[in-house]
Each structure stands twice: as C-alpha cells, then as structure tokens.
Amino acid sequence: MTHNTLPRRAAETAERILPHDAGPGRILRAVDRIEQFTGADRVLDVIQRAVLALPLGSARDGLHGRWLGHPLHPVMVQVPLGSWLSAAVLDAVPGQRRAARILIATGLITVAPAAASGWVDWADLHKTQMRVGMVHAVTNLAAVALYSASLTARLRGREAAGRMLGLAGLGAVGVGGALGGHLAYRQASGANHAEAVPHLVSSGWHPIGALADLPEDQPVQREIEGIAVVAVRQGDQTVHVLAERCSHMAGPLAEGALENGCLRCPWHGSVFRLSDGWNVQGPATAPQPVFDTRITGGLVEAKLRTR
Ligand code: FES
Incomplete structure (x- = not known):
C-alpha cells in the first residue's frame, strides 16, 4: 500500500461512516446558509x-x-x-x-x-x-x-x-x-484575535528594519518571523511595536490613527496604548501584544514583552 492510498482510503471510510449530508454536515450547512x-x-x-x-x-x-x-x-x-x-x-x-x-x-x-x-x-x-x-x-x-x-x-x-x-x-x-x-x-466573534502572537514569535531580539526607514509619528507595518507588527517611531530614540492585527476582530492597526500616545483601530475604534498595548477603549476586551525595542547602529530590533 502506498502513502497515497492511505489518505484516500481514510477519506472513503469517513465518507461511509459520515456522508456529507449526515447530521453534523446538515446542521453546519444550515448555519452556513444563515451566514450567506x-x-x-x-x-x-x-x-x-x-x-x-x-x-x-x-x-x-x-x-x-x-x-x-x-x-x-x-x-x-x-x-x-x-x-x-x-x-x-x-x-x-x-x-x-x-x-x-x-x-x-x-x-x-x-x-x-x-x-x-x-x-x-x-x-x-x-x-x-x-x-x-x-x-x-x-x-x-x-x-x-x-x-x-x-x-x-x-x-x-x-x-x-x-x-x-x-x-x-x-x-x-x-x-x-x-x-x-x-x-x-x-466565527470567532468575541475571541482574542491577537492571542496567537506570543506563541508564534520566538524569544529574543528580532530586526524590524532601519530607524531611518520608519516615518515619524506614523504607524507602519513590519514583520517578525512572518508575523505582522505595527511600528511607530517617535523621535530618534523611541520606537513602539505592537502586534499589528487588532485583538478585537483582526483589524489592521497599521492603518489606524495615532491619538495621545495610543493607536486607534480603523475598524471599530478600539484604542491601544503604544507603551504597553493596553486596550484603553473597547470594543476590544484584550490588550495588544507588545514588544520591547532597542536601536543599535541605526537598526531597530524588537523582542516580545512578557506581561
Ligand atoms: S477590529 Fe479593531 S476595533 Fe474591531
């Protein structure tokens, strides 16, 4: 028996035991119809x-x-x-x-x-x-x-x-x-959409780019190990980095607006403090994962902060 036949047989067996129009599938399709x-x-x-x-x-x-x-x-x-x-x-x-x-x-x-x-x-x-x-x-x-x-x-x-x-x-x-x-x-309504970030980013410092490439007082998207983060440069010594996808519903914080040391999500208006990711205004009920930063030789590095 080849490796290819194994998954096919498993699928055929599953189909016999649980055809697509059996109970659970029918319920799911009914709810899918409500969604659509x-x-x-x-x-x-x-x-x-x-x-x-x-x-x-x-x-x-x-x-x-x-x-x-x-x-x-x-x-x-x-x-x-x-x-x-x-x-x-x-x-x-x-x-x-x-x-x-x-x-x-x-x-x-x-x-x-x-x-x-x-x-x-x-x-x-x-x-x-x-x-x-x-x-x-x-x-x-x-x-x-x-x-x-x-x-x-x-x-x-x-x-x-x-x-x-x-x-x-x-x-x-x-x-x-x-x-x-x-x-x-x-449908993950109410779930913390930033919860996975601390599990996906490894510990230690990660480069996110040159300080000179970060515009001042403007959120921009960068990546750490394939995970989107939002970076906000304030002056020549300070760069704030938060997870980029909003904890409320994964809205793009890099498209958000800066307000009084905070970042407002463009989708539903949750406000996160840049210094520690705290959700100072909802609807987000969870804070945003935050990174410590350092600047060495003009290069900005970030490390996940453990709360
Ligand atoms: S997705 Fe950010 S406030 Fe809803």
Whole structure:
C-alpha cells in the first residue's frame, strides 16, 4: 500500500461512516446558509446604526466586558439559562410549582442585561456574524415570549399549559445557545484575535528594519518571523511595536490613527496604548501584544514583552 492510498482510503471510510449530508454536515450547512443570507441586510444595517447610536458612554465598554478581559455576554446568559433549565427540572418534581415559577421569573428579569451586552457586541461584528447573531437573538426573543406565556399560564392556574410552554421555551433557548456557540467558536466573534502572537514569535531580539526607514509619528507595518507588527517611531530614540492585527476582530492597526500616545483601530475604534498595548477603549476586551525595542547602529530590533 502506498502513502497515497492511505489518505484516500481514510477519506472513503469517513465518507461511509459520515456522508456529507449526515447530521453534523446538515446542521453546519444550515448555519452556513444563515451566514450567506443577504435578504435582511438592510434591516441589520438599520438596527446596527441604532445600537451604535445609543448614548451609552463608558457603559458600552462595560457591557462589552473590557473590565473583565473577555466578552461579558457569555457570562451574563448563564443566569437566565440556568434559571430556566432548573425550572424544567423542578417541573418534574412534585410540590415545586412555586419554586419553578420563581426561577422562570428570575430568568425573565435577568435576560435583559444579558441581551444588552449581546446587542452591543453584535453591532461591531462582520456581516456574516451579524446574520447568525440576529437569528440567535430572534430565537432567544421567542424563548422570552414562551417563558412569559408559561409564567402567565402558571399564575392563572393552567399548570400543564405552563409546563408545555416552558419546555418550548427551553427548546428555543437551546437553539439560540447553539447559534451563540457557532458565533463564538466557529466565527470567532468575541475571541482574542491577537492571542496567537506570543506563541508564534520566538524569544529574543528580532530586526524590524532601519530607524531611518520608519516615518515619524506614523504607524507602519513590519514583520517578525512572518508575523505582522505595527511600528511607530517617535523621535530618534523611541520606537513602539505592537502586534499589528487588532485583538478585537483582526483589524489592521497599521492603518489606524495615532491619538495621545495610543493607536486607534480603523475598524471599530478600539484604542491601544503604544507603551504597553493596553486596550484603553473597547470594543476590544484584550490588550495588544507588545514588544520591547532597542536601536543599535541605526537598526531597530524588537523582542516580545512578557506581561
Ligand atoms: S477590529 Fe474591531 S476595533 Fe479593531
């Protein structure tokens, strides 16, 4: 058997075990279709502008989770999800009607701040992510409507109807959660897009070019071991170097603007301090990898700084 036949046989075996139109593939293609569906893009644009125009001030960064170091939304959704799932369990336990109602009400109250954090994140996504995010939001809205109806039915003494509506709500929130997982892990919304840099650049000093070739007070792209970095020269003694791809969504920081010792990303406006890469303004929730620099014989060298 040659080396070439091995992968072919493995592929044929995989095809027999898991044909392309089997379950997982079908689900993935369905979500891919949501990503590619352009029919509602104008509506998305209107909602996006409305969310971005909300006068939230510094609360916007709070809702993004900048203070937490990663998106707040996945943390916030634990409360309504946990409450509703627990209510479903208590529905199966005799004598727990009141506790189940309290849990459903808790979910309905706490879903509002969870949704708020999700909407501010959503407004800074790529279009394909926004499409999936909108379906995620719609299924969760359906869950809220079903749980509201469930609680109303229970309070009116229609316990069986209340339980059925609760189960339907749990199904809707399950679909919403699966789409949220796709958004977070497959489409990498909310992930730190600069996380790989410290793992890809070897330790030690690396040349990034001649000082004379760096324009003053202007971000320019350079490379270290194939990894893009952005260099900003300030005077004859100081060069700042950060990872070039923004931690928020990999925007090109070399095309950004300098402001008060910081660099503003051209895509969604995250602001990173040049001296240490700190994300002083979101939506980025993670700082930018930063490099120490030195100038020897007119040559600029950079070394990854460990935080
Ligand atoms: S890519 Fe979104 S702020 Fe940089």
